[in-house]
Amino acid sequence: MSAPITKPESSRRQFFNGTVRGAFLFLLGAATTLLFRRSQPKRTVWQIDPYKCICCTRCATECVMHPSAVKCVQVYPMCGYCKLCTGYFEPEPISLDTGAENQLCPTGAIKRRALEDPYYEYTIDEPLCIGCAKCVKGCVLFGNGSFFLQVRHDRCVNCDECAIAIACPPQAFQRVPADKPYLMKDREHQA
Amino acid sequence: MRRLVRGCLWLALLGLPLASAFGVERFPPPEFDAGYKMPVTTVPAARAQWLSYLDVAVLVAALALTSHLVLRKRSRDGVLAVSVFSLLYFGFYQQGCVCSIGSVQDITLALFNSGYVVPLTTVAFFLLPLVFTLFFGRTFCAAVCPMGAIQDLTLLKPVKVPAWLEHVLGVLPFVYLGAGILFAATGSAFIICEYDPFIALYRRTGSFGMLALGAAFLIAGIFIGRPYCRFLCPYGALLSLVSRYSKWGVTLSPTDCIHCQICDTACPYGAIADPTLKDPHPDPRKRKRRLIALAALVPLLVVLGGWLGGRLGVPFSRMHATVSLAEQVAAEDAGKVKELTDASKAFRQTGQPAEELYAEALRVRGRFVGGSVWFGAFVGLVFGVTLISVSEPRKQDIYDPHPGDCVSCGRCYVYCPKEIVRLKRIQSKNVIPLTPVRGEQKS
Numbered sequence: 001m002s003a004p005i006t007k008p009e010s011s012r013r014q015f016f017n018g019t020v021r022g023a024f025l026f027l028l029g030a031a032t033t034l035l036f037r038r039s040q041p042k043r044t045v046w047q048i049d050p051y052k053c054i055c056c057t058r059c060a061t062e063c064v065m066h067p068s069a070v071k072c073v074q075v076y077p078m079c080g081y082c083k084l085c086t087g088y089f090e091p092e093p094i095s096l097d098t099g100a101e102n103q104l105c106p107t108g109a110i111k112r113r114a115l116e117d118p119y120y121e122y123t124i125d126e127p128l129c130i131g132c133a134k135c136v137k138g139c140v141l142f143g144n145g146s147f148f149l150q151v152r153h154d155r156c157v158n159c160d161e162c163a164i165a166i167a168c169p170p171q172a173f174q175r176v177p178a179d180k181p182y183l184m185k186d187r188e189h190q191a
Numbered sequence: 192m193r194r195l196v197r198g199c200l201w202l203a204l205l206g207l208p209l210a211s212a213f214g215v216e217r218f219p220p221p222e223f224d225a226g227y228k229m230p231v232t233t234v235p236a237a238r239a240q241w242l243s244y245l246d247v248a249v250l251v252a253a254l255a256l257t258s259h260l261v262l263r264k265r266s267r268d269g270v271l272a273v274s275v276f277s278l279l280y281f282g283f284y285q286q287g288c289v290c291s292i293g294s295v296q297d298i299t300l301a302l303f304n305s306g307y308v309v310p311l312t313t314v315a316f317f318l319l320p321l322v323f324t325l326f327f328g329r330t331f332c333a334a335v336c337p338m339g340a341i342q343d344l345t346l347l348k349p350v351k352v353p354a355w356l357e358h359v360l361g362v363l364p365f366v367y368l369g370a371g372i373l374f375a376a377t378g379s380a381f382i383i384c385e386y387d388p389f390i391a392l393y394r395r396t397g398s399f400g401m402l403a404l405g406a407a408f409l410i411a412g413i414f415i416g417r418p419y420c421r422f423l424c425p426y427g428a429l430l431s432l433v434s435r436y437s438k439w440g441v442t443l444s445p446t447d448c449i450h451c452q453i454c455d456t457a458c459p460y461g462a463i464a465d466p467t468l469k470d471p472h473p474d475p476r477k478r479k480r481r482l483i484a485l486a487a488l489v490p491l492l493v494v495l496g497g498w499l500g501g502r503l504g505v506p507f508s509r510m511h512a513t514v515s516l517a518e519q520v521a522a523e524d525a526g527k528v529k530e531l532t533d534a535s536k537a538f539r540q541t542g543q544p545a546e547e548l549y550a551e552a553l554r555v556r557g558r559f560v561g562g563s564v565w566f567g568a569f570v571g572l573v574f575g576v577t578l579i580s581v582s583e584p585r586k587q588d589i590y591d592p593h594p595g596d597c598v599s600c601g602r603c604y605v606y607c608p609k610e611i612v613r614l615k616r617i618q619s620k621n622v623i624p625l626t627p628v629r630g631e632q633k634s
Contacts, residue, residue, distance in 0.1 A: 004262035007445040007591065020436040024325055031298070032318060038301045039309045045237045054540075056533045066396045076229045080218025119221050123230065144216050154235035157286055157394065160297050160313065161381040166512060170537035178237045187216065 043178035046162045050148035050185050052172035055133035055140065059149055062167040063131070069156035070131035070149050070164065072109075072124050078146035078187055081119035087139030087147045088112055088122055104134050126152070145185065153181050243312045246285060250319055253277060253335045258327040260334075260601075262439055265610070267601040270333050274340035282337035287393035291316045291331070292338065292426040293384045295368070296375035303376040320426075324433045328440035332420060332427060333599035338389050342408075342417040343600060349459030350414045357461050358581050360422040365573040368425035373566045377558050379511035388419055416459035420598060431595040441592045441599050444609035448589035455590055457606035462596035467586045485582060489575030493568045500567015504560030511559070517552030520545055 009017075048059075048070065059070035084096060088110050093102040098112055109128035113121045124147075131149060139147035165173035176183065253273060260269035281287065289310075294317035301309035320331035332339045352360075371383040384390070388408040391397025397405075411418045420427050434440065443454055455463040508514045512534070519535045522528045524545065531539075538548065585593070592603065604610050 004439050005265075005442055005445065006439060007442045017436045017438075021325055021438065024433055024436065025322075028318060028321060028325075031302075032314070035298065035301060035309060035314045035318075036311075038305065038307070039311050039314050041311050043237070043240050043243065043310065044308075054533065054537055058533075064390075064397060064401075065394065066398065073232050075232050077220060078216070079220060080216075081221050082218055115227055116224060119223070121230075142217070144218055144220075152235055153237040156237075157288055158237065159288060159384065160293070160310070161384060163385075166380070169533035170540070178240060181237045182234050184232070184234075187220075 044175040045153060045158050045178050045181045046151050046156065046165060046173055047176045047181060047183045048149050048151060049172045049174060049183055050150070051189075052170045053133070053136070053149055054170050054172075055137040055149075056169055057132050057134070058167045058169070059164050060130045060132040062164040064159060064163050065155055065157065067129070068131040068164075069152055071126050071129040071152045071155075072131065072133070072135055072147050073150045073184075074122060074124050075146045075148075075185055076121075078144050078185060079122065080144045080146075081115065081121060082143060083118045083120055085112070085120065085122055085139070086142035087135035089138075104138055106130070106132060106134065110135060122147075148185055150182055150184070243289075243310075246281075246289070247312055247315045247319075249280060250316065250335065253280075254319060254323045254331060257330040257334045257599075258323060261330050261441060261599045262327055265601065265604045267605050270599075270601045271344075273334035274343055277335050277337050278340040278344065280337075281335070282341065282389070282393045283395075285337075287337055287387070287390040288384075289313050289316050290338070290387075291320050291336065292424060293381065293387065295426055295429070296371055296381045296383055299372045299375040300378060304378055307378075320430065321433055324430045324437060326438045328437045328594060328599050329427075329430050329434045329597065330599045332430060333601070336420075337393065338387075338424070339417060339420050339598065341389055341392075342412045342419060345409055345412050346416050346459055347413045349416050352415060352461055354461070357421075358577060362573055362577055363422050364424055364428035364431075366570050367423055368428045369566045369569045369573075371425050373507070373559075373562045374510060377508075377511060377555065377562055379508075379555075379559075383425055416461075417598065421460060421596075434597075435595045437594060440594045441597050441601070441603075443589075443591055443603055443607045444613065445589060445591065447609055448591070449609060450590060451608060452590060453606045453608065454592075454603040457603055458592070459602065460596065460598060460600070462592050462598065463590055463603065464585065464587060464593040464596075466588050466590060467584055481582060482579075485575070485579050488578065489572065492571035492575040494571070496571025496574070497564045497568035500563040500565070500570070501560055502563075503567070504563035505556065507563055508556040508559035511552075511555050513548070513555050514552045514559075517545075517548050520548060 060068050063069055084093075088104060089096065089102050090104055095102060100108060103110070107128045107130055109125045109130075111123045111125055113123070115121050133149055136147045136149055139145055162173055165171075253276070257270060257273050260266050260273065281290070289312055294313045297307075297309050297313045298317050300307045320335070323331060334340060334343075367383070371381075374380045374382050386404065387401075388405045390405075391401035392405045392409075408419055450466070455465070509518070516534050516538060519528070519532055520538060523531060523535055
C-alpha cells in the first residue's frame with residue numbers, strides 16, 4: 001500500500017503527458033506571479049456610503065441573504081429625538097403612538113420609547129429590519145438623517161461580487177478595509 | 192411646550208423639504224436633564240483575516256489527505272469521511288464562499304482589469320486544486336469541493352446516462368466556462384455565482400429561484416450522479432482538462448484486469464472507459480478519411496462560432512450596468528421612454544455629461560463584441576474537439592477510469608474483484624506470520 005499503483009504506459013504517452021504537464025505548470029506559475037502582483041493581503045469588505053444612498057429599496061431585495069445583510073442604523077448623537085419622527089411615522093399619522101397603522105416600517109423594527117417630555121428615543125430592532133430604507137427616506141428628507149443604511153458584517157457574507165453593489169443605482173457601494181468596516185455619518189460632516 | 196415642538200415639527204415638514212438629499216441638522220439634538228444614557232450604535236466586526244488563512248490551510252490539508260486516501264490507501268470510506276467534513280466546513284461553516292468554482296471569475300477579472308484587486312485567499316482557492324490535480328487527478332472533486340460532496344452524498348439510485356447524451360452534455364461545462372469568463376472579463380456579472388445551485392442551501396437563505404435551482408439539482412442528483420459536476424461545473428471542465436495529463440491518477444488493476452466490467456456497472460459517473468477494440472475501424476482508409484474530414488471541420492466550426500458569437504456581443508453587453516444605463520439615458524433624451532429609472536435619476540443627479548457615459552458604454556460594448564467573438568470561436572473549438580475525441584477514443588485494452596472524467600470518488604475500489612484480492616493478500620500478509628506458528632509454540 002506504499003506507492004500508488006500506476007498504469008504501465010508507453011514511453012511516448014509518458015513523454016507527451018509530461019510535456020503537457022510542464023506546460024500547464026509553466027502557465028500556472030506565470031498566472032501566479034501576475035496575480036500576486038495584482039492581489040493584496042489586506043482584506044476588504046463592502047460598505048454603503050450613506051451620503052450617496054438614494055433609499056431606492058434595492059438593498060432589501062437584491063442581497064443574497066434574506067433578509068438582507070443591509071440594515072438601518074441609528075446614530076444617536078445626531079438624532080433629534082423628535083416626537084413626530086418622520087422616519088417612524090407615516091406621512092399623516094392618525095395619532096402619534098405605536099399603532100401599526102401609524103408606523104412607516106413594514107416590519108415594526110423601530111422601537112419608540114418615551115424619555116423626558118417631549119423627547120422620544122428610536123432604536124432599531126436589527127433582526128426585524130429588512131433594509132428597505134423607508135425610515136431612512138423619511139429621516140433624511142425631513143429630519144436630521146440619523147437613520148441610514150449600513151452593511152452589517154455579522155450578516156454579510158462578503159461576496160466578491162456584491163449583488164446589491166451591481167444593482168445600486170447611485171453606485172453607493174464601495175470596498176473598505178476590513179478593520180474599518182463602517183462608513184458612519186457624524187454631526188460634523190452634516191453641518 | 193409640547194404644542195410648540197409639534198408645531199415646529201410640522202413647520203419643518205412643510206417648509207424645509209428636499210433641502211438636501213442627505214439630511215441636515217434640522218432639530219438640534221436635545222440636552223437631557225439627567226438619567227439618560229445614550230445608547231451606542233453597534234458595529235459588529237467583519238470576519239477576522241486569520242480565519243481566511245485558516246480556510247486556505249484547511250483546503251491544503253483536505254487536498255493532501257484526499258490525495259493520500261485515493262491514491263495510496265485506496266479507501267472509499269476515507270474519501271466519504273473527508274466529503275462529510277468538507278460539506279460541513281466548506282459548505283455549512285464557510286457558507287460555500289470563497290469557492291474554487293467561482294474564483295475563476297475573480298481571476299479572470301483580475302487578469303483583464305488591472306484596477307481589480309483580487310484577495311489572496313481567492314488566488315489560493317483557484318490555484319491549489321489545479322496544482323493538486325496536475326499531480327494526483329481530480330481529488331479536489333472527490334471530497335474537498337462542497338458542491339461535489341453534497342451531490343456525492345445524496346446519490347441514492349444511480350441511473351446510467353446514455354453515452355451519446357453524456358458526450359453532448361459534456362460540452363456544456365466548457366460553454367459555461369467560456370460564458371463565465373466573458374462576463375467576468377467585461378466586468379458585468381459573475382454568472383457562475385448567480386446560478387450556483389447549492390450556495391443558498393449552505394447559507395440557509397436565498398431567493399426563491401436559487402433555492403428552487405438547488406432543489407432541482409438535489410432531486411436530479413438522487414438518480415443522476417453529480418449532475419452539476421458533470422454537465423455544468425466550469426471549474427470541473429478546467430480540472431478535467433488538467434487531469435488528463437496528471438502524473439498519478441485512479442487506476443484499478445492495470446496489469447491483471449479480467450474484463451468483468453463490475454467497475455463499469457459500479458461507477459455512477461460513467462467515468463470507466465471501455466477498452467478500445469484492437470482494430471477500431473475495419474476499414475483504415477475510411478477511418479483516415481473521416482479523421483481528415485473532422486480535422487477540416489474544426490476550423491470551420493471555430494469560424495462559424497466566432498461569427499455567431501460576434502452577433503451576440505451587442506445583446507450580451509446589455510448585462511453591463513453602464514451599457515444599460517446609457518441606453519436608458521439615450522432613450523429618455525430621445526423621448527422614447529417617459530418613466531425614469533432610479534439609476535438614470537441618480538446619474539442625472541451627479542451632473543456628469545451624457546457624452547462621457549456614452550463613450551464609456553461604447554468602450555464596454557466594443558470589449559463585449561471582441562470577447563463574444565472569442566467566446567463563440569472557443570465554443571466552436573470545443574464542439575470540434577469533442578467530435579474528434581468521440582470518434583477517436585483514447586486507446587486502452589482494459590476497463591479503467593478515464594483520467595478526465597473520473598472524480599476519484601473511489602467507489603470502484605470497493606467493487607473491483609482484483610482489488611479485493613489484492614487487499615486480502617496484503618491483509619493476510621499482516622495477519623498470518625510468515626514463519627510457521629506451530630514450530631514456535633513447540634520450542
